[in-house]
Amino acid sequence: MSQALPSPSEPDDPRVGEILDIVAKEGSVDRALLTPDASIESLGIASLDMVQAIFEIEARFDVEIPVAANDGGAEFATVGDLLRHVLAAIDRQAAEDQASRSPPGGPPA
Amino acid sequence: MSRRVAITGLGGIASTGPDVPALWQSLCEGRSGIGPIANIPTARLSVRTAAEIAGFDPLAHFGTKRLALLDRASQLALVAAREAVRSSRLDPASFGARGGVVVGAVNGQGSIDDSYRSFYGEGAARVHPFTIPRIMPSGMASHLSIEFGLRGPTVAMASACASSNHAIGHAFQMVRAGMLDCAIAGGADASIVVGFMKGWEALRVLSPDTCRPFSADRAGLVIGEGAAMFVLEPWEQALSRGATIHAELKGFGSSADAGDITAPSADGAAQAMRAALDDAELAPEEIGYVNAHGTGTRLNDRTEVAALRAVFAARLPGIAVSSTKSMLGHCMTASGALELLATVLALREGVLPPTAGFNRVDPECDIDCVPNVARVARVRAALSNSLAFGGLNATLAVCAA
Numbered sequence: 257m258s259q260a261l262p263s264p265s266e267p268d269d270p271r272v273g274e275i276l277d278i279v280a281k282e283g284s285v286d287r288a289l290l291t292p293d294a295s296i297e298s299l300g301i302a303s304l305d306m307v308q309a310i311f312e313i314e315a316r317f318d319v320e321i322p323v324a325a326n327d328g329g330a331e332f333a334t335v336g337d338l339l340r341h342v343l344a345a346i347d348r349q350a351a352e353d354q355a356s357r358s359p360p361g362g363p364p365a
Numbered sequence: 366m367s368r369r370v371a372i373t374g375l376g377g378i379a380s381t382g383p384d385v386p387a388l389w390q391s392l393c394e395g396r397s398g399i400g401p402i403a404n405i406p407t408a409r410l411s412v413r414t415a416a417e418i419a420g421f422d423p424l425a426h427f428g429t430k431r432l433a434l435l436d437r438a439s440q441l442a443l444v445a446a447r448e449a450v451r452s453s454r455l456d457p458a459s460f461g462a463r464g465g466v467v468v469g470a471v472n473g474q475g476s477i478d479d480s481y482r483s484f485y486g487e488g489a490a491r492v493h494p495f496t497i498p499r500i501m502p503s504g505m506a507s508h509l510s511i512e513f514g515l516r517g518p519t520v521a522m523a524s525a526c527a528s529s530n531h532a533i534g535h536a537f538q539m540v541r542a543g544m545l546d547c548a549i550a551g552g553a554d555a556s557i558v559v560g561f562m563k564g565w566e567a568l569r570v571l572s573p574d575t576c577r578p579f580s581a582d583r584a585g586l587v588i589g590e591g592a593a594m595f596v597l598e599p600w601e602q603a604l605s606r607g608a609t610i611h612a613e614l615k616g617f618g619s620s621a622d623a624g625d626i627t628a629p630s631a632d633g634a635a636q637a638m639r640a641a642l643d644d645a646e647l648a649p650e651e652i653g654y655v656n657a658h659g660t661g662t663r664l665n666d667r668t669e670v671a672a673l674r675a676v677f678a679a680r681l682p683g684i685a686v687s688s689t690k691s692m693l694g695h696c697m698t699a700s701g702a703l704e705l706l707a708t709v710l711a712l713r714e715g716v717l718p719p720t721a722g723f724n725r726v727d728p729e730c731d732i733d734c735v736p737n738v739a740r741v742a743r744v745r746a747a748l749s750n751s752l753a754f755g756g757l758n759a760t761l762a763v764c765a766a
Contacts, residue, residue, distance in 0.1 A: 303664065304627050307569050320411065323569050323585070331569065 275313055275342055279335070282309035292336030299335075306331070313342055319349040366543035370614045371603035371766070374453030374596025376445035376551075377706045379693045380416035380589055384448055388693075388703075389710050392718035393739045397692040399575050399587050405559055412571040415557045416589030416694025436473030436499040439508045441592035441699075442553035446509050449549065453596035454608065458514025460547040466509045467536040468594075469528030469552030469698035470502040470521035478558035509549055509594075517545055526658075527619075527751035528552060529701030530759035533595065534617030537761075540597050553592030554699035562588065568627070570662050576695070578659035578688035578720050579666050579734040581727040586660040589694020593702035595709075610766040612709040615746070616645025622756025629665055629752050634658075634672035637758035638748060642676075645746075645762035649677050652684060653744030654717055656708045657734075658752040659688020660695055667729040669752060685742065687735040691721040701751040705761055708749045712765040715743045 280287040283301035290299075296306065314321055321342055323331065332338040378384065380398025381391030391398070398416040407413045423432050423440050435443070450457060457464050476499035483489040498504055503521040510519045518539060522532045529552030536550035565571050565588060572585035603610050618640025622633030642649060658669055666688075674681055689707045690696075696703050711717050716739050723736035746764045753759075 302625065302628065304625070307567070310569065311567065322411070323571070323573065 269343070271317070271343065271346065272339060274316065275339060278312045278316065279309045279338070282312060290335050292334065292339065294335045296332055296334060296338065317346050319346050321345045368541050368543060369600035370537050370540045370597055371600045371608070371610045372595050372612045372614055372709055373598055373603050373608040373610055374449035374455065374594075375611055375706060375709065376448030376450075376452065377591070377593040377703060378418065378441055378444050379591025379696060379703055380418055381692060383418075383421070385452075385706070388706070389714070392689060392692060392707055392710070393716055395692065395719045395721045395737055395739060397575065397721050398589065399692070399694055402557065405557060409559065410562055411566050412562070412573055414572065414574060414587055416587055416696070417557055418590055434495050434498055435508065436476045436504065437555035438471050438473060438553045438592075439499075439505045441555055441590070442468065442505045442551075442594065443508060443512060445551065445553060445592035445594040446513070446549055449551075449594040449596050450513060455547060455596060455598070457547050457549065460515065460517070462517045463545060464515040464547040465517035465536065465539065465545045466506050466515050466519040467532040467548060467550045468506050468509065468521050469532045469554070469702065470523035471505065471528070471552070471554050471556070471698040472502050473500040473504060474556040474558045474561050476500050478560045481560065505553055513549065515547070515549065524757040524759065525753035525755055526695065526697055526700055527753035527757050527759040528698040530705070530749070530751040530761055531619060533614070533702065533705060533761060534619065534759055536597055537614045537617055540599060546599060546602060548597040549594055550597055551592065551594035552699035552702035554697040555590045556697050557588055557590050572661060575722050576661040576691050577722040577724060578657065578661045578691050579670070579727060579730040579732065580723045581725040583661045583663065583666065583727075585662050586690070587694040589690070589696040591693060591696045591703055592699050593706040595702070595705070612712050612766050613764045614761065615647065615764045616641045616643070616762035617759070618642070618644055619757070619759040622758070624756050626756075627754050629668040630756060631668050631671035631675060633756055633758050634669055634750065634752050635675040637760040638672065638676045638750065641748060641760035641762045647746055647762055650680055651746045652677070652748055653742070654708070654711055654747040655684060655686040656704045656747065656749040657686050657688045658750045659690050659720065661688070661690060665752065667727070669750065670730045670732055673732065682733060684733065685717050685735050685740065686732045687718055687720045689718050691723070701749065701759065701761070704749050704751070705763070708747050708763055712744055712747055712763060715741060717742050717744065
């Protein structure tokens with residue numbers, strides 16, 4: 257995966273920390289192990305724990321995170337994949353909210 | 366006492382057809398019933414794909430007073446059972462206490478959803494007075510017993526998506542053991558309702574478009590609805606009355622993973638298959654076809670293939686393994702019954718139904734999955750797997766008559 261999406265290593269994005277806190281808690285893994293390249297499978301995070309983590313992230317950021325089925329059928333191979341996907345969903349939601357508050361064509365007649 | 370068990374009645378209804386001939390034709394054509402959801406509001410659904418039965422008219426089958434008591438699952442169960450009983454040419458009522466019913470347990474999902482929506486969502490002061498009899502998970506078993514006058518052991522068995530296989534297995538054991546001379550067994554499920562679909566969405570295992578079991582690009586399962594019912598009776602009785610025997614139900618094996626509540630285990634699945642083979646007194650090399658659980662999720666399919674490798678070892682490449690969920694969707698508690706129907710017809714007709722929607726080989730699922738096109742092949746013995754959430758596995762073994 258190499259999309260031009262927000263970099264998970266962006267140190268000044270406070271959302272990254274919050275997302276990783278949730279993943280560490282729900283996945284019962286050491287927060288320090290959640291590096292962008294770390295494989296979710298090798299971290300031993302069970303699929304149901306990941307489902308729970310995404311649910312918590314959705315609740316925290318009031319966003320719907322769509323299923324991202326990649327070629328292998330796995331949702332996210334690495335922590336970085338998860339972060340990119342989640343941050344993109346949050347940004348998309350924010351843009352939609354923004355657009356619906358101020359329609360690009362000016363105020364409605 | 367140990368008697369051979371004949372399958373002498375077949376009935377079915379699902380997205381691709383309202384009866385056994387239509388269903389079989391669709392499976393032979395590799396035609397899928399998966400499509401955009403049309404029977405329920407989809408505005409609040411993220412996944413809007415299912416294998417629904419289109420154009421089912423309950424009033425064509427039931428009077429209004431009877432219908433008020435029937436959840437859609439029970440309606441489908443009765444329609445399938447009527448076809449099965451008709452085709453068996455048996456009068457089940459004549460067996461009295463020697464006749465029984467065993468079906469997969471299912472909540473009346475549509476009735477629950479309607480009731481809760483009207484009460485919570487629309488502020489209704491009261492709900493339909495038959496809500497409880499429509500919802501109860503054994504309601505379908507009772508309706509079958511009432512309709513056909515069966516007075517012996519009658520029960521609904523719950524093991525999530527393996528429920529039908531456990532039910533058919535239990536009925537099989539009772540006929541074999543001499544406890545029943547006529548059994549109606551199978552499953553019916555009608556769970557494509559908004560509340561239930563939201564639950565599946567939240568588990569993040571639903572495919573957004575279609576079901577592609579064993580394909581490298583598979584993206585999850587698709588919920589379906591339907592029913593399949595069987596009439597089981599002792600072999601000698603079937604012979605003596607000149608009945609058409611569609612297949613011999615030969616063995617039943619079940620197991621529990623004792624592991625995860627949703628993730629499957631290859632060991633548990635392999636154990637169920639081995640138990641079914643032992644029960645049927647079949648050697649692995651006698652099996653020519655396996656109707657897989659094959660949900661189309663990444664985890665199920667690769668785990669099931671690992672289990673098949675454990676059981677069949679070097680012989681696996683020579684065994685056809687297909688998933689009819691690729692066409693019928695995952696009919697939840699009824700899936701085992703519909704898949705046994707496909708397996709029985711495959712043996713009877715000498716045609717193996719394909720795995721539809723197959724695009725690319727996944728190295729982890731490198732099996733002969735009969736991709737996309739049905740295959741003419743005479744097979745003597747087959748297995749049908751159900752590997753349910755909660756690690757509850759059930760496999761049926763059948764032989765050509």
